[in-house]
Amino acid sequence: MRGRFITFEGGEGVGKSTQARMLAAALEARGHRPLLTREPGGTPGAEAIRTLLLDPAQSFGPASETLLFAAARADHVAEAIEPALAAGRWVVCDRFLDSTRAYQGGEGGLTDADICTLHAVGSRGLLPDLTLLLSAAPEQVADRLAARDGDNSDRIGGRPADYHRAVAARFAALAAMEPERFRVIEATGSPEEVHARIMAEVEALA
Numbered sequence: 522m523r524g525r526f527i528t529f530e531g532g533e534g535v536g537k538s539t540q541a542r543m544l545a546a547a548l549e550a551r552g553h554r555p556l557l558t559r560e561p562g563g564t565p566g567a568e569a570i571r572t573l574l575l576d577p578a579q580s581f582g583p584a585s586e587t588l589l590f591a592a593a594r595a596d597h598v599a600e601a602i603e604p605a606l607a608a609g610r611w612v613v614c615d616r617f618l619d620s621t622r623a624y625q626g627g628e629g630g631l632t633d634a635d636i637c638t639l640h641a642v643g644s645r646g647l648l649p650d651l652t653l654l655l656s657a658a659p660e661q662v663a664d665r666l667a668a669r670d671g672d673n674s675d676r677i678g679g680r681p682a683d684y685h686r687a688v689a690a691r692f693a694a695l696a697a698m699e700p701e702r703f704r705v706i707e708a709t710g711s712p713e714e715v716h717a718r719i720m721a722e723v724e725a726l727a
């Protein structure tokens with residue numbers, strides 16, 4: 522039986538990586554052998570593209586930035602995600618297509634339709650079974666981010682607050698457009714409290 526594909530989405534510092542690790546551990550405790558992975562990245566080639574994309578010393582126009590995310594994803598899907606799903610493993614991925622739609626869509630580069638076309642060509646249109654959108658106001662996670670990053674934001678995380686507000690609005694719009702795939706998870710409270718909300722959604726999937 523094909524495995525399940527679960528993605529975590531949301532803005533900077535809302536707790537996606539923390540919750541992805543907690544979900545993978547919970548699945549392991551239930552006897553699964555999940556693949557825990559991330560974007561951009563997850564394969565040697567995609568990790569190399571990640572280094573380029575997040576390097577503050579690099580500069581890309583909106584279209585080239587979008588194409589690089591799509592190229593990294595195509596490699597990740599072909600080399601890691603699809604083989605794991607085909608082998609019956611669950612895949613837990615920290616960011617995926619919806620991050621490109623929210624971060625690069627509407628920024629003067631490619632349209633949402635263009636991004637979905639690229640995904641159809643590069644990654645055979647693979648969509649998650651469940652997308653967990655972690656939601657918290659930027660001011661609610663500002664302390665977390667400051668403690669984790671200090672002044673060391675990457676090329677995209679370091680963009681102005683207005684950009685990140687627009688990203689949050691696009692995530693919310695995507696979740697409203699696809700309620701069958703998305704679950705919006707309140708990301709405030711302790712990691713354990715957020716994890717319990719997530720497990721309630723994952724139980725419903727299994």
Ligand SMILES: Nc1ncnc2c1ncn2[C@@H]1O[C@H](COP(=O)(O)OP(=O)(O)OP(=O)(O)O)[C@@H](O)[C@H]1O
Pocket residue numbers: 531532533534535536537538539540665666668669678708709710711712713715
């Ligand atoms: N529920 C929580 N309460 C308090 N701190 C948290 C919580 N969840 C995560 N953190 C801490 O906040 C910081 C950001 O969390 P994490 O790296 O999981 O977020 P993220 O969404 O993956 O961020 P980014 O997209 O910027 O990589 C980390 O230092 C983490 O330990």
Ligand SMILES: Cc1cn([C@H]2C[C@H](O)[C@@H](COP(=O)(O)O)O2)c(=O)[nH]c1=O
Pocket residue numbers: 533559560561575590616617618619620621622624625677678
């Ligand atoms: C997949 C993807 C990511 N981004 C941005 C979002 C973040 O600023 C970085 C990734 O860093 P993280 O610490 O691993 O969350 O990249 C993006 O703009 N578009 C995408 O498709």
